[in-house]
Each structure stands twice: as structure tokens, then as C-alpha cells.
Amino acid sequence: MNESEHAQGASFDLDAIECDVLVVGGGINGCGIARDLAGRGYSVVLCEQDDLAAHTSSASTKLIHGGLRYLEYREFSLVRKALAEREVLLKSAPHIMWPLRFVMPHDPAMRPAWMIRLGLFLYDHLARREVLPGSHGVDLRQHPAGVPLKPQYRRGFVYSDGWVDDARLVVLNALDARERGARIFTGARCVQARRGADGWNCTLETAGHASRAVRARALVNAAGPWAESFLRGAARPAHGESLATRSLRLVQGSHIVVPRLFAHDHAYIFQNPDQRIIFAIPYQQDFTLIGTTDLELDGGDPRAGRITPGEIDYLCEQASRYFERPVTPADVVWTYSGVRPLLDDASGNASAVTRDYFLERHTDAAPLLSVWGGKITTFRKLAEDAADAIGQMLRDPRPAWTEGAALAGGDLRTWLDEAGRRALPADQFERFVVELQRRHPWLDATLARRWARAYGTRVALLLGDAAGPQDLGAEVAPGVFERELRYLCDEEWARTGEDVLWRRSKLGLRLSEAQRAQVAAWMQAHAPAPSLSDAA
Template sequence: MNESESIRAANLDHQPAQCDILVVGGGINGCGIARDLAGRGFKVMLCEQDDLAAHTSSASTKLIHGGLRYLEYYEFSLVRKALAEREVLLKSAPHIMWPLRFVMPHDPAMRPAWMIRAGLFLYDHLAKREVLPGSRSVDLRRHPAGAPLKARYKRGFVYSDGWVDDARLVVLNALDARAKGAQILTGTRCVAAQRDAEGWTCTLEAAGHPPRAVRARAIVNAAGPWAEAFLRGAATPAGGESLAKRSLRLVQGSHIVVPRMFEHDHAYIFQNPDQRIIFAIPYQQDFTLIGTTDLELEGHDPRAGRITPGEIDYLCEQASRYFERAITPADVVWTYSGVRPLLDDASGDPSAVTRDYLLERHTEAAPLLSVWGGKITTFRKLAEDAADAVGEMLNDRRPSWTEGAALAGGDLASWLPAEERRLPPDAQFERFVQEILRRHPWLDAALARRWARAYGTRIALVLGDAASMADLGTAVAPGVFERELRYLADEEWARTGQDVLWRRSKLGLHLSASAREDVEAWMRQHTDELARAGAH
């Protein structure tokens, strides 16, 4: 019985479990906060009603970026903070994050060249850069990035940001939190939280298990799109008055994936006539990712977020303004939509709503910290600020530690000779792949690279004592072996084929429908076996 199952097996008839802080929400903010607090020595429990990164945190544009377009809204503080975080993150997990160069074709009908140059100058200099190169102008008639574009785009600008596997970033934070003592409970809802002067008595429910009582000194509400609903529903203050003083705007951002539109390794940022921008990004070797939209979500159910035909048409039309080869809805092989929980600032334009975060303290009795807004690039800083705030509210301040710390599997330099440990993060990764193949010459090279990207130095846990391809077990699907699926189930909280195919990886894009079903069936059987073992 693993940690999650042993905790769930207890029920309300026993003494409540004790922790310092209960974190509600297993997205990037919740897992980042749990990691930071656990690393400071607090006893932490995190509950997530679904899978880790099941919602917003696996549905981003997958960029570590300062937010170039936010400069037009004078969000200089947010951009500076995000720019500074880019390089901190790129160094912390170079297997799932790496530098990416962006090309902005110049359309004189959109923004004048001087305005773009001024914006990029600010972007280059608002924060210190060590890893990422600065911006420059390019002649698209000669640069490889000009080849897929319409001939009228003759000039462009190139600048740097970063790429991230967003869902794996969440899992890496959860792994690090667990390694530092946190308990991570997936498929577990906090259905009630009763507050008194000394702490919170919380009721956690997981499907197929009796309710569980937990006693916490403080709660962090990091429920993302459900943060407001948690305050209005589950969280009960000592005096009975609702804790919800703010409102969220739920804004849907949708993306489409089409077959690869270009051969080079740059991404594009396209300016649209409505003053918005979209990205076209190399994705999963064989595809191009295009997004995003900003659409106010009707109703208050974050699960209702689904791409609309209008959004598909919009993304196809705007990308086709630039690419020589037009994109149509028939080209779309996959879509996804994320619901962003943005603080309601009464702005009429969803694109103009701030992406910065706010930490709201509720200190009338036992502490409660609510996390509002935020973006994936600033999650570490948000988590650090949140942990500082919780420490202050508990009158138990403890030093921060995450800046400069590697995430789970991100310590690639530990596998390299001393003289190579100061290489740039992306160069470290290439040397890391070579080192894997040197230590395991029998391992298929393509599989070694995929596992290196997904697991970093934790590939040693995936491989275990394997000494040949046969030791990896049955190939459940092409390139998907039993040993990897067992690792994901036993170490990374994966329970379903969806968890494996669309969050722990994007193998779903590469496998046939029958192969996806084979993975689903294997995971179903393995999960059933775990449940039966736990029952005994």
C-alpha cells in the first residue's frame, strides 16, 4: 500500500490526521507551495480532487515567458518578475524546460517597427539575462523562419523565451514536495473545512474510501478556478460569514495542434488585427501548436471549458494570415482548452485582465491564505511568497530555499564530469542523453531521449536493474513498456490512461486509438490490482 492509499484507508472514526498546512489544489501553484513549505520543514498535506495538473496547469501554451504583450498594458512589474524567473526555472529542470527563439514577422498594418524595437529593448533589459540571448532584426527572405511564411513578410524580429512541459512541471513539484515529507493525495476533495481559533478541522473524501478528518494549523486555498467556490462552500469561518470577498473571471484559452508546419526549431508570434497575438510553436517533433484564445467562460463550472468551432476558425484564420500553406479546421488533430482563474478587475477585455497574482490573507481566526490568479512562469516566486505569508501568519518564519534548487530529476550536472557542469542548461541536457547511452548502450536511442526529457536523472528509477530491452517488460503500445507504466503508477500518481497519455506524457498524440486503449486497459488492470492489495 503506497502513501496515498494508506492515508485514504483511515476514516473519521480514528483520531484526525495532524498537519501544519493543508494545501487545497494540485495544480502548479498548489504543488509549488507544498514543495516550498515542505522544504522549510513544515508538515504539509495536499489534496487534489482529480489528477495532478488535470485542469488549467496542463492546458497552457507551455511557455516560460515574460509576457511580451503585457508591456502594452503597462504590466512592467509582472513582466520584470516573469523575466527574472525564466532563467531560474530553465536552470532548475533543463530536461523539461529549454530556451526557445521566437520570430515576429513584421506587419506594418499592425504595430510600427519602432514600437516593436522599443518593446523588445525593454524585454531584453528589464531583468538580468545569463542563458538567453537578446533580440535582433532578421531578413525573412534569407532566414530559415521566412520560408514557410507568405512572401509579403520580408522583415522580422527574433527574441528569446523558454518552453516548458507544463503538466510534468506540476508532477516534479509534487515529487519534490513528497521527498521533503509532504503527503500528496490525488482524487481527494476537501468537502468541508471548519475553522476555530486554534486551527481547521477538514473533511477529505476520496471515491471508494470513507471520509477522512484532518486537523491543520492553516489552509492554503490554491484551488485555481475553484478557489472562489471553495471559500463560498467548503470553508466555514468561525463566525459564519462567507470568506469570499473577491470574484474570479473564468477565461478560456484554447489551442489547436496541426501537423508540422515548418522544419526549423524557432517558434512564431503573430500579431492579429484585433490587437491580440497567437503563437505557433514546434510541438512533439511532428506537430505545430497554435494558440491561444481569450474567451469568457459562460457559467461558473470550470469543467465546462471546451474549444468552440469559433475558436478553431479564429486560430486557423489568424495563423493562415502568415503561413503560405493555409490551415483549415480539417487539419486539426487535437485541441485542448484551459480555464484561467483571473481576478475580476471589471475590464471588458479578457485579454487585458492582469495575469499577476494576489495572495489574500484571512487571519480572523486560524490562518487561511487564498491564491488568486498567477501564471506558470511565476509559480516559484508565488510559492515562495505564499510560504513566507503562511509562516508569518503562524508566527513561524522559516527561510526560503527554492531559488537555485533543482526540481526532481533536474540535477543533470550530477551525471556529468566536473568540467561540463557549467555548460548552459540545454547543452547539459545533450550531454546527459549521451551519458545515458554510455551507461546503458543497449537502450533504444529514441526511447533514451524521450525518457531523458520526461524524467531527467529519475530515469535511474525507471530503468531500475534493467540490463536489456527485454527487461523493460512487455511493449503495451509502440515504445511504451510495462516498466515505465509501473513507474508512473507507483511513483507519479498516475491511475488512468488519460493520466499517462495526456499529462505525464503526450504519447496520445503519437499512438493509434487501439494503442491508446491498450495503455488504458493496462492502467485499469494495474490500478485494480493496487486497490485489491490495499484492501488486504
């Protein structure tokens, strides 16, 4: 169905949905905004053309961090905001986010020690810390982090940030939004958005060409890498002018995963001769994650982002400058790439483009809010600012609420005794695992820990009335039971093997090609197709 046919009035398979706000985009920003708005009592619909976190939001470096390197670009406001958000996020979902200590080996040819100490002092003090310890110097000849490094790296610096399962963070926000009344439609693209004086008339369409009208008082454009093209296409006014007044720079960031390079639990931040940095991070117990790159994409479809041989060589080369055992392309077991939608600030260097966000309001007719840029660490604050803006534009402001609120499954304290509730978030998680195994002693310890990490307190919903291993259903692949797959279909919008193996989990790293195919076949046989019904 083409645009003119939509404009003349398509036949809809279901009655139109009426809502306060339609959010276009199911990445971290879109889901965060939907959650915040729904929690304020607005009626919300969110549509995502693919799976939740299918693109940029599942392809980050998995860090909740202030952005130490942004201090060099004098992005003090962004760093302060991100540092404050670290603490908020680590408390909100301790099962998918936890503290991580980073080691920076000192290379005098890169930056002098006094500059690093000054930067770390600012990093420690720009925002209040309750969960994370401060930075300090370290003798790498005596510290476990020095063991895998080349002997010339004798001195280093240790500081704190956090780790996050990025794709699950998106799903948790969507779950929380739904529990607060939002309607979430995946596999549903907004193919038309026509603006009136007091509302938007929109059309959602699935790949199977089912369509449904949505009438919203306000529209949020949180389409990430597609934010600009959405305004120039589906949301273009009938007379042909574009609502897009900003431009995005699409910058590809690629990562490689290799077998574990070190046994300790710290991560590394390495300085490169090109003034960039890369991280080497403990990943999924048996692997090391190395990234990222900054490769500018000129036009094209953001879906087409793929790691290049040059990016693989670059990451291997830079990591090998520090590790005693070289990292080679032959070591790589998995790669992924994401396209960052960065607000074009005319910076010549892609690495220098701001990671801050900008919320653009259009109020000359029905409210439109476009989200430009952003980073995963500041998504909650971005969502709060966006919900404030929507309330103002609708002349119906409602109070913020997400700071201090647990994300779906993150209320671990409800399972713990008084001592556990007073513990730090990382310790709360360990106590939660013990309590889960106490309540279900028949549950395999490895599976119990994986489910605790993935689902938090929502593991009770997954387990339901299961009283033993026999109640988990068939083992479709090693450690993957039908009960979990049905839960992911029913509760978390999973539709394909890829949704399960690479976003809802990273089980794809541990399963063979044949085992991954078994999971994909089960999903194809049992998962429902994307739907625009109210029960979706």
C-alpha cells in the same frame, strides 16, 4: 454524505492527520507551495480532487515567458518578475524546460517597427539574462523562418523565451514536495473545512467515499478555477457567511495541434487585427501547437471548458494570415482548452485582465491564505511569497530556499564531468542523453531521449536494475513498456490512461485509438485506486 452529516461528525476510516498546513489544489501553484513549505520543514498535506495538473496547469501554451504583450498594458512589474523567473526555472529542470527563439513577422498595419524595437529593448533589459540571448532584427527573405511565411512578410524580429512541459512541471514539484516530507493525496476532494481559533478541521473524501479528517494549523486555498467556490462552499463558516472577498474571471484559452508546418526550431508570435497575439510553436517533433484564445466563461463548471468551432476557426484564420499554406480545421489532430482563473480587475477585455497574482490573508482566526490568479512562469515566486506569508501567520517564519534549487530529476550536473557542469542548461541536457546511452547502451535511442526528457536523473529510478530490453516488461503499446507504467503508478500518482497519455506524456498524439485503449486497459487493471492512507 451531505454537509450537515460532516458537521455532526462523520466516521473516518483512518485516524486524523495532523499537519502544519493543508494545501487544497494540485495544480502548479498548489504543488509549488507544498514543495516550498515542505522544504522549509513544515508538515504539509496536499489534496487534489482529480489528477495533478488535470485542468488549467496542463492546458497552457507551454511557455516560460515574460509576456511581451503585457508591456502594452504597462504591467512592468509582472513582466520584470516573469523575466527574472525564466532564468531561474530554465536552470532548475533542463530536461523539461529549454530556451526557445521566437520570430515576430512585422506587419506595419499592426504595430510600427519602432514600437516593437522599444518593447524588445525593455524585454531584454528589465531583468538580468544569463541563459538567453537578446533580440535582433532579421531579414525573412534570408532567414529559414521566412520560408513558410507569405512573401509580403520580409522583415521580422527575433527574441528569446522558454518552453516547458507544463504538466510534468507540476508533477516534479509534487515529487520534490513528497521527498521533503509532504503527503500528496490525488483523487481526494476537501469537502469540508471548518475554522477554529487555532486550527482547521477538514475532511477529505475520495470518489469511492473513503474519508479522512485533517487537522491543520493553516489552510492554503490554491484551488485555481475553484478557489472562489471553495470559499463559498466547503470552507464557508458555520453561520453561513462567505470567506470569499474576491471574484475570479474564468477565461477559456484553447489550442489546436496540427501536423508540422515548418522544419526549423524557432516559434512564431503573430499579431492579430483584434490586437491579440497567437503563437505557433514546434511541438513533439512532428507537430505545431497554435494558441491561444480568450473566451470569457459566465458561470458553470470549469470542467466543462471545451474548444468551440468558433475558436478553431479563429486560430486557423489568424495562422493562415501569415503562413503560405493555409491552416484549416481539417488539419487539426488534437485540441485542448484550459480555464484561467484570473483575478477580476474590472478590465472590459478578457485579454487585458492581469495575469499577476494576489495572495489574500485571513488572520482573524486560524490562518487562511487564498491564491488568486497567477501564471505558470511565476509559480516559484508565488510559492515563495505564499510560504513567507504562511510562516508569518503561524509566527514561525523560515528562510526561502527554492531559488537555485533543482527540481526533481533536474540535477543533470550530477551525471556530468566538469566541462558538462559548466555548460549552459540546454547543452547539459544533450550531454546527459549521451551519458544515459553510455550507461545503458542496450536502450533504444528514441526511448532513451524520451525518458531523459520526461524523467531527467530520475530515469535511474525507472530503470532500476534493468540490464536489457527483456527487463522492461511487455510493450503495452509502441514505445510504452510495463516498467514505465509501473513507475508512473508507483511514483507519479498516475491512475488512468489519460493520466499517462496526455499529462505524464503526450504519447496520445502518436498512438492509435486502439493503442490508447490498450494503455487505458492496462492502467485500469494495475493502477491502484485513490487512497487516503499514509502510503499514498
